[in-house]
Amino acid sequence: MKELRRTPYRPVVAVLGSREAGLCVNPAVLQSADNDGQIRQACRQARQQKSCQFHSGLLSSDLPELAANKLRGELWDIEDAAQFAMASNSCPYYLAHSLARHAELVFCPYSYVLDPSVRQAAGLSCADLTGRIVILDEAHNVESVCRDAGSAELTLDQLKAALSAVKRLLGEEGPMQTVHAVAPAPRRSIQVEELGGFFVPATVSEVSNSLPQDAKSSAKRSGGFLHAVRPLGALLQRICNFLSDIREPTTYAPHLPEHRRVEALFRILKLDSEPMLRVVPSCGTRSAEGNVPGMPRAESLLRELVGRGLSGSFSSQLELAATLFGQLAAAVRRPELYVARAHPGGQGQQAHLHLWLMSAEGTLAKLDNELHAFVLMSGTLSPLPTTIAELGPTFQSRTLTPVAANHVVGQESLRVVTVPQQSPSASSKLECTFHAWKRLPFLLSIGHALLKIVQAIPAGILIFLPSYDLLERCLEAWQKTEDDGQLLSCEPRRKGKGKGGKNRSAGTKRRYRGAVERVPDEAPEATIAGSGLAKS
Numbered sequence: 283m284k285e286l287r288r289t290p291y292r293p294v295v296a297v298l299g300s301r302e303a304g305l306c307v308n309p310a311v312l313q314s315a316d317n318d319g320q321i322r323q324a325c326r327q328a329r330q331q332k333s334c335q336f337h338s339g340l341l342s343s344d345l346p347e348l349a350a351n352k353l354r355g356e357l358w359d360i361e362d363a364a365q366f367a368m369a370s371n372s373c374p375y376y377l378a379h380s381l382a383r384h385a386e387l388v389f390c391p392y393s394y395v396l397d398p399s400v401r402q403a404a405g406l407s408c409a410d411l412t413g414r415i416v417i418l419d420e421a422h423n424v425e426s427v428c429r430d431a432g433s434a435e436l437t438l439d440q441l442k443a444a445l446s447a448v449k450r451l452l453g454e455e456g457p458m459q460t461v462h463a464v465a466p467a468p469r470r471s472i473q474v475e476e477l478g479g480f481f482v483p484a485t486v487s488e489v490s491n492s493l494p495q496d497a498k499s500s501a502k503r504s505g506g507f508l509h510a511v512r513p514l515g516a517l518l519q520r521i522c523n524f525l526s527d528i529r530e531p532t533t534y535a536p537h538l539p540e541h542r543r544v545e546a547l548f549r550i551l552k553l554d555s556e557p558m559l560r561v562v563p564s565c566g567t568r569s570a571e572g573n574v575p576g577m578p579r580a581e582s583l584l585r586e587l588v589g590r591g592l593s594g595s596f597s598s599q600l601e602l603a604a605t606l607f608g609q610l611a612a613a614v615r616r617p618e619l620y621v622a623r624a625h626p627g628g629q630g631q632q633a634h635l636h637l638w639l640m641s642a643e644g645t646l647a648k649l650d651n652e653l654h655a656f657v658l659m660s661g662t663l664s665p666l667p668t669t670i671a672e673l674g675p676t677f678q679s680r681t682l683t684p685v686a687a688n689h690v691v692g693q694e695s696l697r698v699v700t701v702p703q704q705s706p707s708a709s710s711k712l713e714c715t716f717h718a719w720k721r722l723p724f725l726l727s728i729g730h731a732l733l734k735i736v737q738a739i740p741a742g743i744l745i746f747l748p749s750y751d752l753l754e755r756c757l758e759a760w761q762k763t764e765d766d767g768q769l770l771s772c773e774p775r776r777k778g779k780g781k782g783g784k785n786r787s788a789g790t791k792r793r794y795r796g797a798v799e800r801v802p803d804e805a806p807e808a809t810i811a812g813s814g815l816a817k818s
Contacts, residue, residue: 296389360374413654425642437634
């Protein structure tokens with residue numbers, strides 16, 4: 283966004299992100315949750331109870347004009363959207379998604395493009411990519427993101443919770459859940475129509491501005507949805523029975539004999555012929571039972587139930603089930619791209635079915651008929667032929683001649699440091715295996731190796747670790763062995779909203795600054811990107 287502001291180009295811009303990233307300004311919601319999943323649930327509850335003034339403020343008659351005036355000639359980022367929302371008493375999250383439906387340029391995380399379940403859950407703002415040009419920066423992560431987006435873990439507890447929710451909706455388990463169909467959104471004013479529909483998201487107008495309906499019409503619509511839900515109960519029951527009956531872990535993969543391939547697993551579960559996992563034809567239209575074109579019937583039905591408020595108190599279970607059904611349907615369509623493992627559980631582990639997508643083809647092939655162009659940008663895509671091959675035959679068939687620039691780092695900026703495989707002060711060899719990262723001696727050896735590297739590069743170094751979980755384990759191990767005069771500090775991962783979060787960040791900065799001021803100028807320092815780790 284900073285670079286865009288340096289140009290004369292002034293498109294209508296939308297920046298999408300999570301509520302946790304700054305697009306929720308309701309203090310009550312933020313303080314009641316610790317992660318984006320919990321914030322999403324708290325947000326849904328506040329909307330249902332009509333206790334969020336910012337969500338209700340989206341329907342203010344003054345909002346379209348205020349937003350239009352603000353947008354003319356200005357480029358918004360997340361902070362700008364949050365400030366405008368606070369000033370106008372509106373919700374920046376839904377404001378951003380409404381704007382994205384008609385924006386010329388949209389900034390968003392990878393998952394909003396590559397993960398179909400995230401796209402659908404986010405709403406209409408990014409669900410339709412037809413004719414769009416998608417540019418992915420730092421594209422060296424694309425293959426792993428595509429594989430993760432198509433992979434799934436179905437635990438027995440999750441499936442039982444979804445099955446119980448469906449049975450409660452149908453009145454087969456406990457009292458029948460009372461549901462009310464939501465009326466279509468009222469006709470918008472000419473002023474809003476002229477803005478292309480900005481700032482009146484479908485989700486907001488349907489939930490917050492419903493009109494009274496004829497009782498018979500409402501009951502008929504609710505009955506239609508609930509009738510369509512019934513086959514889902516049988517499907518969930520079938521998978522639950524399978525996981526309950528297995529006695530030993532079983533792997534299904536393309537290279538195994540025919541009876542141990544993923545197709546065989548789907549035949550056992552009767553998923554290969556399951557109508558609820560078939561995709562609704564793209565030429566169709568949304569039906570009264572919630573069948574959305576281009577989406578598996580099971581997923582589209584559950585998302586429609588949740589979106590229209592027909593799921594009662596079971597929104598979270600059915601939303602999760604919708605995502606699982608979407609991933610399951612993708613695996614049924616292309617089983618040769620998957621490896622599956624059914625595990626009976628035990629020793630504190632739940633019975634579960636893992637589906638691992640082994641090729642980015644399973645994700646990128648779905649975008650082939652939608653996108654006008656798909657542009658990958660990164661400084662670390664070399665060797666390009668290998669990268670292109672890893673992204674699958676669909677991507678390969680549409681690839682134009684890549685544009686590669688000379689490396690921007692000159693030889694004078696490079697230094698090679700050799701670290702012994704096992705130094706006298708280390709207690710474990712530097713062999714980076716999956717199990718090694720869980721062992722204290724290996725983590726200590728990594729710390730000693732970093733100290734050696736820092737001593738050879740006095741201007742400071744940048745270190746990348748694979749995950750926050752690994753970072754926290756390293757910090758815990760290194761803090762136990764701190765020598766006198768040494769400081770290991772880490773910026774809080776979630777800065778938080780309010781005084782407490784600011785105090786934690788400020789305290790960490792003071793400790794770091796004090797440690798640096800107490801040592802000579804030539805003393806080295808190490809920093810881990812994204813974590814604020816410093817060693818002095």
